[in-house]
Structure formats: structure tokens, C-alpha cells
Amino acid sequence: MGHIAFLNCLPLLWGLARTGSLLDLDLTTGHPARLGAALLSGELDIGPVSLADYLGNTDRLVALPDIAIGSDGPVMSCLIVSRVPLAELDGRTVSLCSTSRTSVRLARLLLRKRIGVEPRYRVRPPDLRVMLSGADAAVLIGDPALRAALLRPAPAGVEVHDLGRLWREWTGLPFVFALFAARRELVERDPATVREVHAQLLAARDLGLREVDRLCGRAARWEPFDAATLRHYFTRALDYGLGPRQLLGIAQFTRLAGGPDAGFPADAPLDLLERADTAPGSPGWLPRRNNNVIVE
Numbered sequence: 625m626g627h628i629a630f631l632n633c634l635p636l637l638w639g640l641a642r643t644g645s646l647l648d649l650d651l652t653t654g655h656p657a658r659l660g661a662a663l664l665s666g667e668l669d670i671g672p673v674s675l676a677d678y679l680g681n682t683d684r685l686v687a688l689p690d691i692a693i694g695s696d697g698p699v700m701s702c703l704i705v706s707r708v709p710l711a712e713l714d715g716r717t718v719s720l721c722s723t724s725r726t727s728v729r730l731a732r733l734l735l736r737k738r739i740g741v742e743p744r745y746r747v748r749p750p751d752l753r754v755m756l757s758g759a760d761a762a763v764l765i766g767d768p769a770l771r772a773a774l775l776r777p778a779p780a781g782v783e784v785h786d787l788g789r790l791w792r793e794w795t796g797l798p799f800v801f802a803l804f805a806a807r808r809e810l811v812e813r814d815p816a817t818v819r820e821v822h823a824q825l826l827a828a829r830d831l832g833l834r835e836v837d838r839l840c841g842r843a844a845r846w847e848p849f850d851a852a853t854l855r856h857y858f859t860r861a862l863d864y865g866l867g868p869r870q871l872l873g874i875a876q877f878t879r880l881a882g883g884p885d886a887g888f889p890a891d892a893p894l895d896l897l898e899r900a901d902t903a904p905g906s907p908g909w910l911p912r913r914n915n916n917v918i919v920e
């Protein structure tokens with residue numbers, strides 16, 4: 625199973641350890657772009673997958689319901705950091721961090737369709753100093769983004785834009801940056817194991833959030849953020865749910881961002897693993913489609 629090497633997945637890791645599930649799982653830690661590639665190559669069976677990677681490979685992956693990594697407003701850790709107002713980025717250079725697959729797509733969508741600019745893009749490692757050298761803006765995710773937003777007061781003239789906030793203000797919807805998926809081949813071969821791991825993930829997430837005060841007190845000992853900041857990040861900024869509103873957000877993003885150069889089609893389906901108890905008599909699993917229709 626994959627595990628994202630960012631703080632955003634710490635409540636899950638805490639829960640997997642505290643429930644004992646960690647003993648059943650062989651965990652591979654990495655950044656989202658690397659974990660997506662590993663899931664698709666068969667190196668991993670199950671785990672978090674950046675939304676764009678999922679949407680580009682729906683024939684090979686099945687999404688797990690009720691759990692995701694998203695936000696319903698400011699997310700704190702997916703940012704555009706810019707030396708100039710966003711409206712002035714037309715024709716300028718924007719660095720995209722190499723660890724992200726979805727935030728970089730969301731940033732390009734927002735800049736093109738919401739702000740109305742068409743910058744030049746280049747991919748760089750997730751180091752803000754490197755990203756901003758020779759560029760006017762940078763799209764950064766995960767812990768380096770949290771550090772950029774919270775620790776260093778932004779130098780004069782540098783603007784920090786939160787992608788979760790921009791999306792929410794534009795569409796009124798939550799945004800899902802990553803969901804959890806299993807390889808379709810495994811779901812067909814061994815649905816019981818996929819269901820068990822799914823149940824373990826939900827239990828781990830719930831326990832991690834129930835024990836969030838203990839988790840934050842502990843994490844603040846070695847993270848550069850204090851316990852209250854971590855608590856806010858886990859409980860107010862991040863949204864670990866995948867229900868009807870989050871599915872609407874996914875459908876809206878798919879339709880707006882999908883296309884030949886996006887890596888996924890505008891009509892990419894979302895097949896959710898059906899729960900055993902909601903599919904009586906099914907041979908093991910049934911795909912449930914995200915048929916949300918967006919009305920303009």
C-alpha cells in the first residue's frame with residue numbers, strides 16, 4: 625500500500641498504527657507523483673492516488689468510497705506563490721512542482737479559465753527558491769508548501785494563493801486532490817482483501833481524527849508547526865471525506881480540466897468500489913458510477 629510522505633496523511637498513519645492495521649500492510653512511502661506511477665506499474669496494489677492520475681487511468685483503477693484528501697475552502701498546502709498579481713502572469717514563466725499531478729492541473733485551469741492568462745510552464749523539484757529562480761510564480765504542494773505559507777513571512781511583493789480557496793470561490797464546491805484506489809485487476813481477483821483494507825483505512829482515518837489532539841501534541845515535537853496549527857490543518861483545512869459534494873467537485877473538475885493535453889478525458893468516469901452490504905448477491909463487487917451532472 626502507498627503512503628504519501630506529507631503531513632496530510634499523518635492522521636491515517638496514526639490510525640493504522642493505533643488500530644494495528646499497520647502490521648498487515650506493506651507500506652511504501654513517497655510523494656504523490658511517484659506513488660501514482662507505482663500503483664499503475666503494479667508495484668503497489670492500493671493506496672492514495674492523485675486525482676489526475678486516477679482520471680487518466682479509470683480502466684485500471686477502482687476508487688474507494690468515503691475517503692479522500694481534499695478541502696472545502698483553503699487547504700493550506702496547495703499553493704500558487706507569485707511575484708506578480710495572477711492577472712499579470714500572461715506570457716510569464718510558472719514553475720510546476722514535480723511531486724504534484726493534480727494541483728498543477730488545477731492551477732493551470734484556474735489561470736486559464738478563471739484569471740484569463742496563459743503563462744509558459746516548466747517542471748521543477750519542490751524547492752521554492754529553485755522554482756522561483758527564473759520564474760514569476762510557482763505551484764507547490766505538501767509540506768514544502770505548508771512551510772512556505774506558514775513559516776517564512778512572504779517577502780514583499782510575493783503573493784500566496786491557496787488553490788482550495790480559489791476553487792471554492794469559483795465553483796462553490798469542495799476539491800478532491802487525491803483519492804484512494806485499488807488496481808482493478810486486484811479488485812476482480814481478490815475483492816475481499818480490497819474491502820478489508822478499505823475498512824481498515826476508514827477506521828484508521830476515524831481514529832486518527834478522534835485522537836487528533838494527541839497526534840498533534842506528538843507531531844509538534846518534531847515538526848516545525850505548533851500543535852494548534854497542525855490541528856487546524858487536519859480538522860479545518862483538510863477534508864478526508866468522499867461524499868456527494870466531493871463527487872460533484874470531482875465531476876466539475878473533470879469536465880472543466882479534461883481534454884487532450886490534460887492526461888484525462890472530460891468525460892472520465894469515476895467507478896467506486898461498491899460495499900458488499902449494498903450489493904447483495906453481487907459476485908464480489910460492482911462499480912458505482914459518479915453520474916453527477918453539472919448544470920451551467
Ligand SMILES: C=C(O[C@@H]1C=C(C(=O)O)C=C[C@H]1O)C(=O)O
Nearest residue numbers: 656674701724725726727766801
Ligand atoms: C492537500 C494536498 O493534496 C495532495 C495534492 C496532490 C497533487 O497535487 O497531485 C496529490 C496528493 C495530495 O498530497 C497536499 O499535497 O498538500
